[in-house]
Amino acid sequence: MEELFKDFSIGLFVWQTVLFITLIFLLKKYAWGPILSSIEDREQGIKDALDSAQSAREEMQALSADNQKVLQEAKVERDTILKEAREMKESIINDARSAASVEADKVIESAREQIQNEKMAAITDLKNQVASLSIDIAEKVLKSELSDQQKQKDFVAAALKDADLN
Amino acid sequence: MMKAKLNIIATLLVLFSTTAFALEHPDDHSHDHGEGQTMDLKTEIKQTIKHHLKDAHYFELYHGLAMPLPVIIWDNGIHLFMSSSFDHGHTLANSKGNYYNLDHGKIYKTDSEGHVLDNQSIIDFSITKNVLVIILMCAFLLISFSKLARSYKKGPIPTGFGRILEPLVLFVRDDIAIPNIGEKHYKKYMSYLLTVFFFIWFLNLSGMMPLGINVTGSIVVTFSLALITYFITQFTANKNYWGHIFWMPGVPVPMKIILLPIELLGTIIKPFSLMIRLYANITAGHVVLMSLIGLIYAAQHWLANGAFFGLTLFLGVIELLVAFLQAYIFTMLTALYFGSAVEEHDDH
Amino acid sequence: MDAETFAMIGKGLIVIGAGLGIGKIGGSAMDAIARQPEATAKIQTAMIIAAALIEGIGFAALFA
Numbered sequence: 001m002e003e004l005f006k007d008f009s010i011g012l013f014v015w016q017t018v019l020f021i022t023l024i025f026l027l028k029k030y031a032w033g034p035i036l037s038s039i040e041d042r043e044q045g046i047k048d049a050l051d052s053a054q055s056a057r058e059e060m061q062a063l064s065a066d067n068q069k070v071l072q073e074a075k076v077e078r079d080t081i082l083k084e085a086r087e088m089k090e091s092i093i094n095d096a097r098s099a100a101s102v103e104a105d106k107v108i109e110s111a112r113e114q115i116q117n118e119k120m121a122a123i124t125d126l127k128n129q130v131a132s133l134s135i136d137i138a139e140k141v142l143k144s145e146l147s148d149q150q151k152q153k154d155f156v157a158a159a160l161k162d163a164d165l166n
Numbered sequence: 167m168m169k170a171k172l173n174i175i176a177t178l179l180v181l182f183s184t185t186a187f188a189l190e191h192p193d194d195h196s197h198d199h200g201e202g203q204t205m206d207l208k209t210e211i212k213q214t215i216k217h218h219l220k221d222a223h224y225f226e227l228y229h230g231l232a233m234p235l236p237v238i239i240w241d242n243g244i245h246l247f248m249s250s251s252f253d254h255g256h257t258l259a260n261s262k263g264n265y266y267n268l269d270h271g272k273i274y275k276t277d278s279e280g281h282v283l284d285n286q287s288i289i290d291f292s293i294t295k296n297v298l299v300i301i302l303m304c305a306f307l308l309i310s311f312s313k314l315a316r317s318y319k320k321g322p323i324p325t326g327f328g329r330i331l332e333p334l335v336l337f338v339r340d341d342i343a344i345p346n347i348g349e350k351h352y353k354k355y356m357s358y359l360l361t362v363f364f365f366i367w368f369l370n371l372s373g374m375m376p377l378g379i380n381v382t383g384s385i386v387v388t389f390s391l392a393l394i395t396y397f398i399t400q401f402t403a404n405k406n407y408w409g410h411i412f413w414m415p416g417v418p419v420p421m422k423i424i425l426l427p428i429e430l431l432g433t434i435i436k437p438f439s440l441m442i443r444l445y446a447n448i449t450a451g452h453v454v455l456m457s458l459i460g461l462i463y464a465a466q467h468w469l470a471n472g473a474f475f476g477l478t479l480f481l482g483v484i485e486l487l488v489a490f491l492q493a494y495i496f497t498m499l500t501a502l503y504f505g506s507a508v509e510e511h512d513d514h
Numbered sequence: 515m516d517a518e519t520f521a522m523i524g525k526g527l528i529v530i531g532a533g534l535g536i537g538k539i540g541g542s543a544m545d546a547i548a549r550q551p552e553a554t555a556k557i558q559t560a561m562i563i564a565a566a567l568i569e570g571i572g573f574a575a576l577f578a
Contacts, residue, residue, distance in 0.1 A: 007385075011291040012294060017390045020300075020365065020391070022304070023361060024357055026308055027307065027308065027357065027361050028361075030315060032311070033357075034316075034318065035311065035335055036335075038315070038318035039332070039336065039339075439574065440570075442570060443570050443573055446573040491562075494562075
């Protein structure tokens with residue numbers, strides 16, 4: 001150690017210190033400053049590029065998700081419309097069917113009534129005709145049966161015979 | 167591809183550092199050490215290692231090819247001349263009527279006869295080998311990183327050498343600064359952390375090159391670095407940090423009084439350990455590597471030569487790892503100290 | 515024995531202690547990594563810091 005201090009050269013120390021400090025400032029101005037800022041710029045550029053790529057990817061994903069959603073909504077809407085249409089169709093058919101049956105019933109009922117009326121009228125008519133016919137026949141029979149005296153006397157005798165007076 | 171290339175470069179570096187140290191191997195360094203011509207191999211190796219660890223006024227590529235460096239001395243005025251005037255300590259340098267002598271890497275003021283004048287102290291501001299390497303390293307860092315900074319203007323991805331540097335910058339930011347200081351405060355320390363990391367790492371690596379460089383193995387350099395860390399820590403600290411030093415919350419009063427000097431001492435011990443750790447690791451690495459290279463020469467049998475060569479190669483690779491690890495630890499602990507200085511204790 | 519010898523012995527003791535300490539840290543870190551391989555990076559960082567702190571003491575002893 002003593003030898004080291006004995007050999008300590010002030011000249012070399014001064015040169016080294018002065019040159020080294022000068023070197024620091026020169027390098028700072030002409031090398032480190034530009035180099036570090038360039039490297040940082042480059043790193044920032046790379047980072048920005050990666051970030052923008054990431055955000056683009058996310059946007060794409062969001063877009064496709066959106067598309068999916070719209071498609072889904074359209075599908076659902078279509079389904080509901082179809083369902084409604086189907087329901088409407090069924091209700092229309094049902095309505096029509098019930099209305100038709102009611103109408104048919106009414107027609108049938110009225111037809112039946114008319115038939116009944118007609119029948120009754122026909123029956124009445126027939127009864128009347130039968131009655132008059134029977135009277136006519138009876139008249140004719142009576143006229144033919146009771147045309148001579150003898151037959152009138154026989155008939156009255158038979159009728160008196162039947163009418164037993166008890 | 168790039169990794170394979172780096173591996174090849176690393177391997178070559180280790181191989182060539184071996185050969186270059188070999189070239190540096192002294193045949194006659196006697197004139198430097200002023201001792202007799204008859205030195206045995208062991209002493210020679212010792213001297214070479216000692217010589218290598220020290221700063222020098224020459225840039226010696228290998229023995230016989232030494233580049234003189236400028237000498238700047240403050241002695242009631244500036245004296246400026248090339249170190250070749252010393253002729254490796256053989257002659258006295260004459261500057262503006264004053265005489266100087268270079269002895270064991272240190273400059274002394276002498277009279278015209280070469281007698282050292284003890285009462286005359288001078289300050290040596292010379293561009294020594296270490297200062298030259300520091301200047302070159304500063305230039306290298308400035309050029310390569312400002313080039314990286316400019317390459318971002320052309321496109322987001324750097325090209326060429328910047329492609330290696332950018333991950334390291336990110337490593338310092340993401341693995342050292344942010345985990346230790348926190349997302350909120352790390353930015354203001356980034357300049358220092360990055361500078362200190364690359365400065366230490368590249369200087370450690372340059373120490374592995376076959377040029378005999380040993381800057382981070384110099385305690386002066388590590389002291390300067392640790393001092394800057396210390397000052398930045400103290401000057402950016404918030405009141406929580408000072409509160410924990412001067413009046414530790416949550417402990418009884420007598421304990422607070424005992425803790426005060428310990429905590430105060432701790433603030434100095436932390437950068438001190440930074441300084442010693444870097445210095446000692448790099449110095450130890452260089453000593454071990456050079457000793458092993460010396461052993462290649464000292465060993466008498468070819469089998470031993472080969473074994474020591476392999477061991478040197480292995481340790482060389484380990485030292486490459488240590489070069490990175492020490493830069494990492496220095497930066498990491500610095501960031502940790504900064505983090506403790508700006509930490510916000512919401513839990514108290 | 516002179517003071518320097520004692521100092522050397524002391525340095526040796528400290529190095530042994532530091533070595534044991536770092537060994538313990540390394541071993542515990544290995545255990546932790548084996549238990550939680552996904553936390554390897556964090557464990558390694560903590561291990562290096564702890565080892566570096568002990569190493570600092572060791573070096574201080576060696577060079578003081």
